Amino acid sequence: MxxxxxxxxxxxxxxxxxxxxxxxxxxxxxxxxxxLNADESDQLDDLNSLAEKMAERIKTLETILDAESPEWRDNDAKRQT
Missing domain, CATH: 1.20.5 (Single alpha-helices involved in coiled-coils or other helix-helix interfaces)
Incomplete structure (x- = not known):
């Protein structure tokens, strides 16, 4: 006790x-x-720059498509519905 x-x-x-x-x-x-550790931070920076480059390329491609075929956006919208 x-x-x-x-x-x-x-x-x-x-x-x-x-x-x-x-x-x-x-x-x-x-x-x-x-x-984040140093490697992860570097990888994140690389992915960010890659995403920015891809966004610029997409913008360029859309500009080219708008000049070549102005109705491409309408056709794409019709296909998705």
Whole structure:
């Protein structure tokens, strides 16, 4: 009975400490997981520049198609419906 009397106050003191530690631990792990490392950042920059080049190419192709065949947008809309 003496051990139980000591165990309850000890648990009451240590439980909040453990809970706070666990919350802070996983909060820092989540932050670490969300941040990009150098390789991922470089890859993201490469993909962004590739997307910008592709957007420019699409714009150029649409300009050419508008000059060559002005009704191409109408034909595409009809095919999709």
């Amino acid at each position: 003496e051990v139980l009397g000591l165990l309850i106050p000890l648990s009451a003191i240590t439980m909040p400490i453990w809970i706070i530690w666990i919350v802070l631990h996983y909060k820092s792990k989540n932050k670490e997981f969300r941040s």
